[in-house]
Amino acid sequence: MAEPAFDAHRPPSAELLDDCVHCGFCLTTCPTYSLWGEEMDSPRGRIDLMRAGVEGAPLTTSMVQHWDACLGCMACVTACPSGVQYDRLLEQTRAQVERRAERTPKDRALRTLIFNLFPYPSRLRALRGPLRLAQRTGALGLVRKTGLVRMVSRELDVMQTLAPPLGPRATVPERTPAVGERRAVVGMLTGCVQREFFGDVNVATARVLAAEGCEVVAPQRQGCCGALSVHTGREDEGQKFARRLIDTFEEAGVERIVVNSAGCGSTMKDYVHLLADDPEYAERAQVFSERVADLSEILVELGPVAPRHPVTTDGRDVVLAYHDACHLRHAQQVVSQPRQLLRGIPGVTITEIPDAEICCGSAGVYNILHPEPATELGDRKAANIASTGAELLVTANPGCLMQISQALERAGRPVPFVHTAVVLDASISGRPLV
Template sequence: MTERTVPTTEQPRRQPPDRKPVDLGIPTARGDRSEVLARPAFDDHRPPSPELLDDCVHCGFCLTTCPTYQLWGEEMDSPRGRIDLMRAASEGAPLTSSMVDHWDACLGCMACVTACPSGVQYDRLIESTRAQVERRVERPPADAGLRALIFSLFPHPRRLRLLRGPLRLAQRTGALGLVQRTGLVGRVSPQLEVMQSLAPPLGPRVEVPERTPAVGTRRAVVGMLTGCVQREFFGDVNAATARVLAAEGCDVIAPRRQGCCGALSVHVGREEEGAAFARRLIDTFEDAGVDTVVVNSAGCGSSMKDYVHLLSDDPDYADRARAFSAKVRDLSEILVELGPVAPRRPVAEDGEEVVVAYHDACHLRHAQGVVSQPRALLNGIPGVRLVEIPDAEICCGSAGVYNILNPEPARELGDRKAANILRTGARLLVTANPGCLMQISQAMERAGQPVPFVHTATLLDASLRGEQLV
């Protein structure tokens, strides 16, 4: 057996000389200044658990999988370094701008959770820490305004629908491309420029029926999350998901009144907002009377499986959240559990072999531990030869709204991911998360070598229907 080498910080990766810290609008401790923002650092509501903090033994296995440590080689931008800051804050150190800077720089990809041999629950630690920051730090106007814009829009499907029409018109007339080429938006705000550029090409809006009956013998009754960005910008993926489930013997219930799952809110520390979304979603699917709730967005599924912790101290919802979380399945999980009954067909012309690269969304691979199931489904399609992407465990830089809040490191991570994908020689890319799809598609465009990129459900649906994708 090959002995594992423990990474150390003796030879860190090169830190780019122009690397900029997250802009809080206040002095940071990248140099020798750090403004005190709160004393004590944490309040009494769910501070990072001392027991969980003590699980970290500083072995260093997390370093090779941490995107920000790989970018900058800085100890405080590694999981164990951020845990040290949490421990200092928990033991009485004041909350400073440098602490917030380092925690904000984390993508929350959870690759460190997968890599850690000690079972450190970094996901719990960073989530509780970010909730503390959001309660106790008054962000500067520009940052606060951007966050307000994001969370007044993205978790609200009806508002996204209102935006969708003008955005599609701007794409079709070329107005959006013209604005992008001027660079005016980027000069005003790099973050807004990223929001503008991430939008996928929009076709006619696709709505999933509230009920899609099973084809043939009914094997299960499942609820389906339609999501927010997924519903309004990737409606074709939802439609494909419903068709695939129906073809495999599922009655699919997609309640019209369902809303946001709260994933984006929880991810950045907006705990109460995320909990409110979670309660409403639990109510909706309880009323639907389904056995399983199927999710086709990795970030959403991760959050929904974690309602049991998010609502653990809510006397009215703790037990209901536990039961709900136990019902949540990623699309690939439920399909593998049921086993295939519908015949698969090739997706390439004349049935020729097509090389497919599967990109693991972080919140599917690391947060949910769903790795083998998508690969099993793809390998079951005739003519597909699945190849692995080098450094697959490293995040693409999307990470919820991270690529909007932190465009420079996100862009570098996206470009690294694109370069690794191109090394595979794949003719088709597949993933299970809309954020990854948008982020990597943009990076592939920058590389000048765009490759068709689809959701897992889209590829499965094409195979079941005998349609060609390449």
């Protein structure tokens, strides 16, 4: 007889699987179901496949394809009236798949490249210089026009087109003193892609926190939080990153850990589950997770003390569209706080994006591993954003910034697109954005 799909190490919980009553409320919010209308590419369909594996069915290529096709956006978690913990089930399933599934040589090579590059800031920094030079000289644009990379690999072509325009590298000092009365001492995650490709966002984050009375500690030795690894089932790797980050921030002696990347924040809040079986780190992970907060959460908790100014050149009103990053809206349930902060800026009116709960297609490295559906979702998101007529677009996740910027560019509808921290920093400093 064929081996069962799952081994004995943390298989999908039968108890959690039984919470699903197949009501179908998840269907309209699932990106892949909206694309293909295929039951096995819906949350309840994937849960059926998990249940089959738990009951002893062998692992098949079809099973793996349906689980791989999930973006892990967790819109179904928000929509589910039964409280199904699909996030936990998917994490457990993907860890099994990574241990037990036989992938094609091409897929293995691509995943090896991704996970030997993106979680390592020093390697991204080494790539940053040549990439910036290629952008400034126009060489990258010429390569794109030839279509050679696309002919070799659609996935590698996506990697090169997603890169944002790079300026001088911006860094955050290890310690930023509070402006005025100190109200809190907070640690700050600088991230991997965020640190090397969106350093301006980190600088803005530290300035905003300092302006609101926070002493900001950004340990230089911090590494990856493990989000990309955890979300794709690389459990051991994700745990190693998590342990190191816990050690780093414990040594820093901070009261809270502030995160400005939605995917990173959701994983760090989940260390309590990731390290639940680790006798040395289980309790420490619980304490750590409880201290993690998104930037918008900590700012709302503290309440504003720094003055706000308009973000337009002539002080006129501006219509702003806020894009909810999935791992902020669905995984962390942080929805009102960013909007509250943005509404505190003089002259800002927020317009909601149609079908806001549907993922833009970024989803960590999903847009590299699955470029076709990711592109279609990105184009849908760009069209919905364009329909709002907004002059400024704001989000809280670097992946969304890259994905949607490319989609807007393809549509010929570029809109200034910035991180929440950048808008707040501009408002506090009196520097216009539009």
